[in-house]
């Protein structure tokens with residue numbers, strides 16, 4: 409490993425090329441928990457071969473100390489702390505500090521940090537004008553992606569990635585401004601005035617305020633709802649090297665500024681196989697319409713020709729249960745009870761689908777279980793958040809994880825540009841022929 413690697417080499421793996429007398433010995437490296445990794449960096453130099461792992465199912469792309477997942481045991485730890493404890497006892501801003509700084513803050517550290525974030529909630533006034541350039545029916549993820557990418561055009565004093573102070577300010581700015589930009593994307597789509605952030609409110613409370621308040625009326629916070637929102641943010645804050653985080657790291661490895669990197673992460677999150685799934689779950693439930701239609705839908709999902717997926721089910725890493733989904737399901741019941749919603753047909757349908765799917769051999773044999781997105785959409789809908797904002801909300805939460813992972817990467821002295829290789833299966837070298845000769 410490189411001189412900065414924290415993992416320890418405890419054994420070796422010998423790779424021999426069949427039919428030749430060439431072999432090499434590679435270090436087997438242990439982290440603090442989780443599977444060991446084979447350090448293959450000298451494989452190409454020694455044997456002239458690459459490894460092949462499309463989808464990166466067997467590849468550790470970096471060394472990280474932020475988040476740990478055990479997909480078989482259903483464990484998720486942020487800096488060593490179980491997600492269940494953080495969701496129950498902490499709050500989003502404290503979790504943000506934990507992810508960024510590596511440990512829970514003292515009261516004085518938390519005070520400084522929360523002031524640092526809170527003082528950056530406003531955006532440059534000229535950014536308002538960006539919104540007029542978008543169609544009213546633009547998807548808020550499109551607006552979020554564009555406006556966050558444009559932040560680097562406004563905050564020139566925090567784009568030098570080699571200056572630790574600038575990195576800190578960029579982190580504050582992103583965590584604080586993404587909720588404002590997100591809420592304004594929604595306000596723009598419904599033609600209501602933008603609400604400026606209120607720094608006297610908590611992080612989740614302020615976000616709900618910017619989404620739901622109007623200047624014409626006083627706004628009343630519902631603590632149960634702001635607590636539920638805070639919990640959703642905590643559950644989505646980080647998830648190690650998923651597609652959007654890896655995108656942020658890859659963009660960041662080139663030396664791109666943090667605002668550009670987070671915009672890249674937002675773009676990757678948007679896809680229905682990733683953060684777009686919470687929106688897709690509600691669309692799916694609405695299309696199914698009523699419980700009687702569930703068996704036919706499940707049949708369609710199992711028919712490989714249909715290409716229909718049970719949205720909110722399955723996960724690349726969790727093959728037993730998603731611990732976030734468990735908490736989300738409980739929160740869903742709490743929120744519906746608080747709102748006095750006794751019969752929510754979507755929840756009834758979701759529970760019925762979960763029941764059927766968990767008994768069906770197709771899902772059992774493939775280890776497909778509800779993921780975090782299966783229930784989050786139902787909570788958000790009950791809270792009055794429009795479907796198109798679900799993935800945006802995920803982005804608001806994940807910004808903290810992206811920034812933490814980006815910062816960890818930039819601060820790693822062994823960091824190099826990310827540059828995977830390939831197994832080339834195209835044409836071998838051939839000569840160009842003029843078009844007149846190609847009849």
Ligand code: ACO
Nearest residue numbers: 680681682683685709717718719720721722723724774779
């Ligand atoms: N519905 C039906 N079948 C599924 C589903 C699903 N949701 N997910 C996986 N499968 C099937 C696959 O078709 C495959 O079947 P096969 O072995 O017969 O070919 C098998 O289960 C293995 O699935 P893979 O696609 O190899 O799993 P992968 O790890 O690549 O994908 C993913 C994981 C993208 C999450 C997938 O399960 C999926 O698309 N789920 C629905 C979308 C979703 O909910 N995404 C949110 C993920 S969580 C998050 O981002 C917060």
